Amino acid sequence: MRYYILRRIIQIIPVLIGIIFILFFILEQAPGTPVSYMMHPRMTPEQKAELEEKLGLDIPWYERFVNYIKEASQGNLGYSSTHKKPVTEVIGNYAGPTLLLALVSLTISIFIGIPAGIISAVKQHTVIDNILTVMSFIGISIPSFFFGLLLLKAFAVDIQLFPLFGLKDPLLMSDNIFVKIKDIAWHLVLPSIVLGLNSTASFMRYTRSSMLEVIKQDYIRTARAKGLKEKTIIYRHAFRNGIIPLITLLGFWIPLLLSGAIVTESIFALPGLGKISVEAAMSRNYPLILGINSILAILTLIGSLVADILYALADPRIRYD
């Protein structure tokens, strides 16, 4: 088992380097160097060369790549000129809301999506199954920005129940930690619903189809023939098998949630990674773009590693490969 984990970690590293390589390569193709964006029309060629040297752009890109990897593995991801701070600091400042949002959404998805999927599968072809299935189709089909706007209109504009945007109330004057937490929580309600909708619906569908497969199996008939209660059969015998394909999905869910966060943060003006990614893209802030992408790639790969480990724990058959 430990050997398995080690093997997977070793497999991740070339993938990671490959990703960063591709990113580097893409950014290299940008017309004009980053310096072009910082130039005065009246800059002399010597000043331009000096600036380039200062930014390390005078060495060939593959060398820069190697340098980047070296620096990155020591925690230095470069400098963001827009923010006047190191990239790592910028990411650190803005990561909080995004992670919080993703975590809440993931929790909603797991605790609503999976049970809904089980119920849908057990009560296949009944009214409840049909309703849940339609809802799940809506959930995966409605564009998140549209849904966000609808929610905003209904609950923040027409009925002023939730705040319109941002993470905190700028006018809030309180040192009480609970008041502050409630404020943040209230700001996160609508964004979490928006971000969570798609993944909840997806989890529901995957759980449903997985459980339907499992319920047909012979060992479920055996369980019934032993005289077990239906609840035990579904929630222990069936679910234990049905959840296995879902676990592998969890690994891929992190990039999806983080992608979705971009749109959600944009609508609700949350100061998170999504928002600064868009800004970085628009202002051609390459170090920041590269830094964010790299961190997300690492998180994703870690996520799929965790998923693989959980999978091995859940399914005894693959542990002995």
Added chain:
Amino acid sequence: MDKKLLEVKNLKTYFYSDGVIIKSVDDLSFYVNEGETLGIVGESGCGKSVACLSLARLVETPPGKYEYGEILFKGEDLLRVSDARIRQIRGNDISFIFQEPMTSLNPVFKIGRQISEVLILHRGISKEEAYEESIRMLELVKIPNPERVVNDYPFALSGGMRQRVMIAMALACKPGLLIADEPTSNLDVTIQAQVLDLMNELKEKINTSIIFITHDLDVIAEMSDRVMVMYAGKVVEEASTNEILKNPRHPYTVGLINSKPNMAKEGTRLNVIPGNVPDLSNLPPGCSFHPRCDKAMDICKRVIPDEKLLYEGRHRISCWLYAD
């Protein structure tokens, strides 16, 4: 005087699908005495499996439905007892072993846990006691190294071993009736012989009655005291094993016995029963077998044969040839 453990009266189990009615079990009656093995023989689709699943109400409803009949087991009508009661009976008084040992065990639970489960459920004993009893059951079914196997997962075991585990699980609570639905059809011949021997041995030790479903006449000969032949959801003939094999009366039974390849008749063509198993949603009128019967008479095509008892009630048959 044999005591009847199970008596099935006029059982009808139908399936409803897409506006079509499939009469899998159509007015079936039979009984099983204490301590005996009843063999049920028939081609695929004749309703033998559905009949036995009906005994413990294990048929999926919908699309199935227990349309009619009584299933009397130790005085209770199993078709009418509560859900809680039938669950008490399953695994405890009536147990099953199925045809596919490779897929009948839950792949993510250890063997010990799967056997213990049925003991804890019906006997109310503790986990540790159930665990010990599981090891004893594994010994009983002659699995080597039971202390190790009890901690194994099903994928570590071969088909024959898994079937023994199924037997252990089925007999753990010492049920009065064991229903074995083609338990050896998917096993190698040598393993098959071992498993069948084991079943006979355990039947004595635990004093269980067995209903043994198969399509293989040799296995029937070895295992059962009485044989019931089914066709298209009905019984066509029933008698002691010896009677059936030596003195078959119904044309279908005759056909079955004759179609076994026989080395003594080397060089001649195989006897086959012409035609195919009928579509259970679209049965021909009268006797369901008449399209394939070389002795079909006019009445066979119109009226379903009544049951007749021959030879002082030891031989039951549904065929117009014996209507007098």
Added chain:
Amino acid sequence: MAKDKTNNNYTGNQSYWGQVLSRLRKNKMAMISLYILIIIIALCIIIPIISPYEIQTTNLSGKDQKPNSRHLLGTDLIGRDIFTRLFYAGRISLGIALATVIIECVIGVVLGSLSGFYGGIIDSIIMRITEMFMSFPFMIICITVVAVFGNSIPNLILVLAILSWPNIARIVRGQILVLREMEYMEACEALGISDLRRIFKHLLPNVSAYVIVYATLGMASVILVETSLSFLGLGVSPPTPTWGNMIQEARNILIIQQKWWYWVPPGTAIFISVMCFNILGDGIRDALDPKMMR
């Protein structure tokens, strides 16, 4: 000897596709979705004929009109007819989706087939590459690439296609692996049928069915991504309308509150199209599985 008078139902006289289509036709939801999509696509195609307006026709004195008899969905802030713009935008959004899906399928089928059929090193390399692509946060790479290369329509199509082919490749590879092992393939080999014939006559028809399923579902997801990008300002830029950038104008509280016809029609158009593609794709997938009996 008596003749066999038994009467069995055979579906064996219908071809494979015939069976699939008849199963699909029984799926009411899928058929409704198909018809809705046909209507939407038809409207997008004939919009120049039925609409008296052009997408650029501005009419400042007639701006901000609510839906009325002359402007079925009202006008926007510079007087353009929204109904007209909606379906021109549909052309763009659906067109981009179609182009993307075609390209990603071609790449995916080719690479997936190679991977599945030959296995070995080719398979390993291609699988590693797909794993790499699938580890990227989709949107973030999109915006990165768009930032670098610009957001013209061909660029968008290429980026989306390049990020999406790994999915198709994996499906195709999976199917080929399953089919390769099936006994009838061994039978083909035993009968001496050539490699190429095996690929074309036996594997591809089965694989193509699944490709169609994922192409349909792919349409749904590309529409969502493209419209999201356009909404963020990183997709198709105005004045060319797409369903996404028409909603962009709604990032203003006043518009959200009072002028719903700016953003609700395009949002609904996206929602309905995507939902129909999803239901249809799902329906085709169910129709392919002969064990699905309702």
